[in-house]
Amino acid sequence: MPTRHVSHVPAALDAVIIGAGVVGAACAYYAGRAGLAVAVVDRGPVAGGTTGAGEGNLLVSDKEPGPELDLALLSTRLWRELAETLPPEAEYEPKGGLVVASDETALTALRAFAAGQRASGVDARELPADRLTDLEPHLAPGLAGGFHYPQDAQVQPAQAAARLLRASGAALLLGEEVTAVLTDRRGAVRGVRTTRGDLHAPAVVNAAGTWGGALAERAGVHLPVLPRRGFVLVTEPLPPRLVRHKVYAADYVADVASGSAALQSSAVVESTPAGPLLIGATRERVGFDRTLSTEALRRLAAQATALFPVLGGVRALRAYHGFRPYLPDHLPAIGPDPRVPGLHHACGHEGAGIGLAPATGLLVAAALCGDQPPLDPRPFRPDRFTAPEGATA
Known part of the structure; x- marks a missing residue:
């Protein structure tokens, strides 16, 4: 104690x-x-x-x-x-953050979401597909576009x-x-x-x-x-600026707003000053169950490498989890x-x-x-x- x-x-x-x-x-x-x-x-x-x-x-x-x-x-x-x-x-x-869309349907939804945010004072800057790698050189090809959030x-x-x-x-x-x-x-x-x-x-x-x-x-x-459990993967130390922003796919926004108790996952990838990358985020309501979920970690790893193929050869050194305080x-x-x-x-x-x-x-x-x-x-x-x-x- x-x-x-x-x-x-x-x-x-x-x-x-x-x-x-x-x-x-x-x-x-x-x-x-x-x-x-x-x-x-x-x-x-x-x-x-x-x-x-x-x-x-x-x-x-x-x-x-x-x-x-x-x-x-x-x-x-x-x-x-x-x-x-x-x-x-x-x-x-x-x-700053970078939210990317995998296809035109997701980009259209993200564009409407950002328009509402701008009206409230958010700095949201649309990037076409061919400009994404200006901010993140190691992003996967084939993405439809995204939005840069400097705040x-x-x-x-x-x-x-x-x-x-x-x-x-x-x-x-x-x-x-x-x-x-x-x-x-x-x-x-x-x-x-x-x-x-x-x-x-x-x-x-x-x-x-x-x-x-x-x-x-x-x-x-x-x-x-209520507790809402989430897992984070921690990689081995990597070269500086391999990932430059907080990067995630547009479906993360829907996961945040969801009230579902089931396991949801959408990769959020970011660097740390010490070198390792942090890869989140999962959400599920399972009480205070601290059991390690290999399914949650598998999903995070797959989604992170889909965003950044360069991570396919990177080792995950550890994982940790916590409980978010959820209100309905x-x-x-x-x-x-x-x-x-x-x-x-x-x-x-x-x-x-x-x-x-x-x-x-x-x-x-x-x-x-x-x-x-x-x-x-x-x-x-x-x-x-x-x-x-x-x-x-």
Whole structure:
């Protein structure tokens, strides 16, 4: 079990944040900037859940116009600002994304999708088939065309979370599970009970990722967060700029938006500063089953080599997996929960939590301070889901 962090816990806390992943870290960072005294509690280490199993995607390219894209565009700006203050270990790379279409039907759909995004402020640049290799020389021949998204970027997620937490000034309590949310006689939050004692505060932020639903239940409310498993392949170190952007096929966008529980896979190929390529992404709802899926890995390898034939002779050194915190309408739950005064949520981002973390943190900090939010928070209301009969309200 991780040791309890030695940082001093203030006698008077303004908020307790549950979860030391990148979303919890961003909440702590912006709360700290707003002058709030905050403690972050996690039953494991920093980035020990979904964050540590992520690829570090900061994407606008896969989001259709609407609330999530608005959140992503705000986060894109905030990540650029953070990159100026975070140390190099965070590995912020404004590499851009390239989405390719295998045939004219896919390209027509991608063109319509990009047109809607442009109207919302996304920089999406169409490339004909004969220009794709200008950006990615090793792409497979025969593709119909694609779109370049200069706003897409990448970070090293565990390092980003750790650096945000350090910069936040928050007290950090690791290896400490929250067993209850404490409330007063009126039902308002007054802190949390952990395996090592009580922490008192007038606000609690549920940034527990995939376990956000269980944490909400401990607070007496219904939030239907479910785990959605995904695998990533890691190759041997390769020459720099073999793959220059975050590259994926157009069907990845449909997989992100799908609510299917079945295994879905569409290759997302990207380089890392250390040399290995990361190849994702699969999606399936199988609970917290950690069994290695050879079928998922086989699909990823086949789809990656279809995009980049040069990878056919490259070794995959390892694979890892994690669980995305899925909500049925594909939008995160962010902000105050009117059912329990003082309870706030920042979870359910599915595979976009790393990218959406800064805007989420800014929204949560504004709510904690009673300030004007940076964008309309209503689509992310935590109480928008109807509890099943017999479940917690």
